[in-house]
Amino acid sequence: MMKFLFILLSLTIFSLTSDAAIYKGQRVFVKKCLKCHKDGQNFVAKYKKKTWKKWMKDKGKPLAELHLKNKKARKSWNYFSSKKYTKKSKHLKQFLIEYAKDSGNIPACN
Numbered sequence: 001m002m003k004f005l006f007i008l009l010s011l012t013i014f015s016l017t018s019d020a021a022i023y024k025g026q027r028v029f030v031k032k033c034l035k036c037h038k039d040g041q042n043f044v045a046k047y048k049k050k051t052w053k054k055w056m057k058d059k060g061k062p063l064a065e066l067h068l069k070n071k072k073a074r075k076s077w078n079y080f081s082s083k084k085y086t087k088k089s090k091h092l093k094q095f096l097i098e099y100a101k102d103s104g105n106i107p108a109c110n
């Protein structure tokens with residue numbers, strides 16, 4: 001019983017740290033964005049924190065709309081209108097801001 005509680009507690013602490021959120025955001029990016037934005041991390045580093053924040057406000061609504069309006073991005077429409085996207089948008093935002101142009105960070109290759 002104690003062991004179980006301990007595991008539960010450490011999982012909670014882990015998921016509360018922002019590192020975990022950035023990692024989750026990176027996973028979303030690799031899985032969902034990379035197939036179209038192939039220059040990956042360079043793509044993230046192309047824009048400043050402020051720009052990403054603007055696109056990711058309101059649970060990422062502006063970014064979703066930008067794609068939904070663009071026929072070239074048709075294959076992403078399902079994703080951008082899904083709950084999955086809004087639910088994870090917080091993590092994605094953290095990742096994008098962490099590696100924005102003016103952040104000085106370079107993501108590890110994992």
Ligand code: HEC
Nearest residue numbers: 029032033034035036037055066067070072073074075076
């Ligand atoms: C199905 C392909 C597709 C997917 C998936 C996709 N995008 Fe895009 N995205 C586009 C297209 C097409 C544009 C319009 C730019 C253009 O016309 O070249 C665009 C534009 C953008 C822009 C505006 C800046 C620019 O280069 O014009 C950002 C920022 C962006 N996407 C981020 C993302 C993020 C973050 C994800 C993952 C959550 C994502 N995209 C997923 C196709 C996609």
